[in-house]
Amino acid sequence: METPDPNEYPPLSLAVPEPEVRPGGQPDFSHVAIPRAGTVRRPPVDVDPEEIRDLAFTIIRVLNREGQAVGPWAEALDITPEDLLEGLRHMMTLRIYDARMLNAQRQQKTSFYMQHLGEEAISCAFQRALAPGDMNFPTYRQAGLLIAAGYPLSAMMNQIFSNSEDPMRGRQLPVCYSSREHGFFTISGNLATQFIQAVGWGMASAISGDRKISAAWIGDGSTAESDFHAALVFASTYKAPVVLNIVNNQWAISTFQGIARGGSGTFAARGHGFGIPSLRVDGNDYLAVLAVAKWAAERARRNLGPTLIEYVTYRAGGHSTSDDPSAYRPAEESTAWPLGDPILRLKNHLIALGIWSDDRHAQAEAEILAEITEQQKRAEAIGTLHHGQHPSPADMFEDVYAEMPPHLLKQRHEAGF
């Protein structure tokens, strides 16, 4: 065999992917292939993953442009008008809550905030597929899980304001909620670390012969972390009862999703190497999210193992209050996003069903705003970041261990508490 002569080849060069447009350019999403609503098939939950590989490359959609719910995923949805109205209310609540908290951050009542703008359907709808006792391992952009689970807004605000009623006792960054009772695991603040923990929770349920399932959450950018891949291999090997959720909102701070995705085409396709059924869904379609979440939860409950879901959506706001997206993407990009606004789409569906109207919508908005404003007044009266009542500084030393060891006790005394 001859040794190859490298000089016969042209020099190598490094590929560094770039988004189609940067600030100053015209947003163009014509390359995003969007199937018509209702056209993607709904397989049985015990389908062989090999037979649905194509579902990782399409987009499952239910709500069409006329506001109708169409196709097999819609037909499988067992949903009442009351459920639909409640779903809309959850999303509206989350959006108004976000707007109020963003404003509170600008007024320095809190140090930091992260909003959900454009992504409300995903967490609000997903929660409706879970049962009490199931556990989410969320990221910082899934507060809709709490709202849809009935967690009090006042508790959320107290956490944002780090006041004396903050259930996290002022220890955590704002938006890092936790409520075991509401199936919401404590948010770490680090990325991807909890994706594998969700798999462990599901494995524990199976080891214990229990009936609970878990849900893992991650963003498009964080799927690059090793913990994401660890979660997929554990979930695959042990057929853990877990729903693995990837929220692809196109942007990881300033980094477009192509950097994390590489050459695989979609994030859902990551599941194929692990033999995990993998679906891609319209994340701005409340009913599509709910339908796919129920399908995946059903698989988990029937001991059929994990499901990977990619929600295709768009982060319409900044990454956080520390971020200004106009520095790295065109300002008009969010309005050019082709999947529309999740609240508007569900609203139009309810109007098409004849159970909702613009007037009732405006009235509901006013009611929700009044309620949130009232709750906010009460929370602010307790305290905000720099004013009012806060947890005692002595509390800083609690919960490091179940029992405070002597060296910490000594430090607490030295600190004067």
Add this chain to the structure above:
Amino acid sequence: MARMTMIEAIRDALDVAMGADPSVVVFGEDVGYFGGVFRCTAGLQAKYGKTRCFDTPINESGIVGAGIGMAAYGLKPVVEIQFADYMYPAYDQIVSEAARLRYRSAGQFTCPMVIRMPTGGGIFGGQTHSQSPEALLTHVTGLKTVVPSNPRDAKGLLLAAIEDPDPVIFMEPKRLYNGPFDGHHDRPVTAWKSHEMGEVPEGHYTVPLGKAVLRRQGRAATVLTYGTMVHVALAAAEESGVDAEVIDLRTLLPLDMEAIVASVNKTGRCLVLHEATLTSGYGAELAALVQAECFWHLEAPVRRVAGWDTPYPHTHEWSYFPGPARVAEALRQLVEVA
């Protein structure tokens, strides 16, 4: 000389290094087009192209591991970990690989890489944007660890780190990015442009690794510190009335023992100060070295002031942070020991 923030000084050092040496490459999360969440790499991609300054997937182990491969090949990667708190996924690559490449290959493969990471608190960053994990790095043999306290040093130390033949951890106290911070969080912020250490020489210069600097001369006690705490120590020396000598270590490893011994032998009293948690912190190493090298000159036990041994809290940041009041009290107690 231009007045610069520490961000501008770091960017300037990278610019000088990239301009002089085509083997210097810069990468990390959000560092390319956007120029980093703290803007330390702004403009470098536009100037040097996207194969020399680029965004990476969010995988710190990948960032450091790829950097090691490039360094072993012969490039000089300067990688950014977005916050020191995000370092842990890269710890295996740092500890088992970067630090030992030279040793285990008997010098066949080396790792001339710099790992930059914003460190420390003071910005209400909570437990995942405030940590000071330097002791986890100084404990690892094969690494050098640098913590600048001002723009002028930051540029010179970063250039020295890039030119060093071994892996260097470059920790940037984020609370010092825009101005010297003495721990008085309730007072107006001072900008580097009104501080003499904000004067940064143009072009290439280095501040050698392993050389401490005296920031304040004094006779009553020696404060050994680095990073943000240098400014806290200076404030505490003024406010306590204790005539303390303040040594800015600048490099934790290699350590300037000569400067330490000379000062402690003169004052006979030593306070070790850092923002990181107390137990098994870098201050323990300093205290052990001082008692071993200066025992017969010591007039009081070596004292430590550090962050409490709790996760970095959000609301109680200023009860946690070892500010000038705590340092001043410790200085007064230190000089009262008969």
